[in-house]
Amino acid sequence: MTTIAESPVPRIPLDYPSVRDAVADYLLQVNHGVYQPDRKKVLSVRKTDRTAWLRDVSPPVRGEVFYFIEGELFSEKDATRLQNGETPQERAEKLLDGIWPQLQIWIAYDFARSTSGMNAP
Amino acid sequence: MNTVAEHAYLLDPSAPADDMRQDPGQAATHLAAFIRQFVEEDPRNALPEGERLRIWGSPLLGIAAADDPLFTKLKTPGVVGPLHRSPGEWLSGAQSVISWFLPYNKAVRASYPKKSPLPSLAWVSGRRNGEVFNNVLRRAVIRFLEKHGGQGVAPSNEAHYQAIGMIPLWSERHAAFIAGLGSFGIHGALITALGCAGRIGSVITNLVLPPTPRPYREIYEYCPYPDRCGACIPRCPAQAIGAQFGANWRDNARCVIQGRDVVGEFFKDWGYHSCGHCLTWLPCADRIPRASSPRAQTPEAKTRAEEPEPAFLSTV
Numbered sequence: 001m002t003t004i005a006e007s008p009v010p011r012i013p014l015d016y017p018s019v020r021d022a023v024a025d026y027l028l029q030v031n032h033g034v035y036q037p038d039r040k041k042v043l044s045v046r047k048t049d050r051t052a053w054l055r056d057v058s059p060p061v062r063g064e065v066f067y068f069i070e071g072e073l074f075s076e077k078d079a080t081r082l083q084n085g086e087t088p089q090e091r092a093e094k095l096l097d098g099i100w101p102q103l104q105i106w107i108a109y110d111f112a113r114s115t116s117g118m119n120a121p
Numbered sequence: 122m123n124t125v126a127e128h129a130y131l132l133d134p135s136a137p138a139d140d141m142r143q144d145p146g147q148a149a150t151h152l153a154a155f156i157r158q159f160v161e162e163d164p165r166n167a168l169p170e171g172e173r174l175r176i177w178g179s180p181l182l183g184i185a186a187a188d189d190p191l192f193t194k195l196k197t198p199g200v201v202g203p204l205h206r207s208p209g210e211w212l213s214g215a216q217s218v219i220s221w222f223l224p225y226n227k228a229v230r231a232s233y234p235k236k237s238p239l240p241s242l243a244w245v246s247g248r249r250n251g252e253v254f255n256n257v258l259r260r261a262v263i264r265f266l267e268k269h270g271g272q273g274v275a276p277s278n279e280a281h282y283q284a285i286g287m288i289p290l291w292s293e294r295h296a297a298f299i300a301g302l303g304s305f306g307i308h309g310a311l312i313t314a315l316g317c318a319g320r321i322g323s324v325i326t327n328l329v330l331p332p333t334p335r336p337y338r339e340i341y342e343y344c345p346y347p348d349r350c351g352a353c354i355p356r357c358p359a360q361a362i363g364a365q366f367g368a369n370w371r372d373n374a375r376c377v378i379q380g381r382d383v384v385g386e387f388f389k390d391w392g393y394h395s396c397g398h399c400l401t402w403l404p405c406a407d408r409i410p411r412a413s414s415p416r417a418q419t420p421e422a423k424t425r426a427e428e429p430e431p432a433f434l435s436t437v
Contacts, residue, residue, distance in 0.1 A: 058164065
């Protein structure tokens with residue numbers, strides 16, 4: 001039987017500051033005046049450096065994956081509503097505390113080269 | 122139960138949760154409707170290049186009982202292997218395994234060259250970006266189950282999932298076989314009522330759902346070889362399929378090398394790889410072949426097989 005030579009796989013961590021800032025920007029927008037969740041907003045992550053930003057949903061763009069803020073990233077009712085005195089940055093950090101390990105796994109699989117595991121060569 | 126009305130992501134957090142424990146039959150119907158609508162509507166079911174073709178057509182869905190004895194049999198060396206984990210080893214209290222087959226959209230399938238040793242851009246893009254969508258679907262199904270009073274685990278997206286020496290801790294194809302979606306071809310892919318050109322996903326749940334009957338008894342029941350066909354053997358550019366490779370009919374390493382190194386090198390600038398010769402331009406590409414066992418001809422399969430065969434089949 002033939003044997004396979006393994007090749008190294010780049011392991012780029014998800015960029016926390018850009019994810020936090022994107023989520024905070026979303027919170028700023030939907031909490032301006034009356035709280036109004038926006039189900040068209042997505043967190044987009046770029047493959048090359050795993051940085052993220054906020055945009056409206058659209059067909060996929062090469063080299064990125066995206067996740068809906070409402071429902072997909074944060075599924076609890078009113079999760080994105082700011083509490084009294086809470087800043088978007090503070091809320092974003094709290095929200096990310098709850099999903100960060102899971103989000104890293106999602107990203108790893110969505111950018112994985114093979115289906116043999118998220119760290120497979 | 123609510124109808125699936127919301128756009129995919131779907132589940133409105135403010136909507137009341139339903140309990141899918143009350144009526145397993147209705148729960149399965151509700152789940153199937155959700156999955157079909159999700160595949161239809163989620164914007165990630167599209168190629169990022171060109172005309173943004175849809176990658177996947179309407180899926181097939183099958184359900185297996187988590188305690189089906191075949192899951193234990195998968196641990197047998199030579200079947201999958203001792204590393205393979207049964208549903209209960211992924212999710213405590215597992216009751217059912219939800220498995221789906223996503224068939225390539227006809228336009229993506231037709232883009233595959235008939236003669237070239239290389240795939241089309243649409244195919245390799247669909248393979249990569251379509252698997253991202255498959256991940257999205259796995260997560261959506263889990264969220265759906267949670268919303269309706271259950272739990273779900275997608276083994277292929279778990280942090281500790283891996284394949285060791287090409288033996289996976291969870292085999293999507295074998296789970297699909299147990300869930301009644303189809304039997305294997307000698308090319309290693311599962312032949313379903315919609316053919317073999319597609320991808321498979323699954324989620325294990327603690328909800329009781331009615332198992333899908335398996336309309337076959339044998340591993341290779343839908344594959345006409347060796348009595349007839351064998352079209353995939355000469356079509357494989359890596360010569361990875363054939364009786365010389367023993368009971369499993371193929372050399373997986375040759376297959377991987379072709380997809381990763383040969384195709385991957387050609388599509389390096391695009392960031393894509395993977396071959397699909399054994400899934401395209403074959404009698405089993407989009408249906409159960411007419412020449413397969415009579416027992417394979419379920420009502421759905423018969424209807425499909427009675428449709429006119431595409432002209433290309435006569436020129437393979």
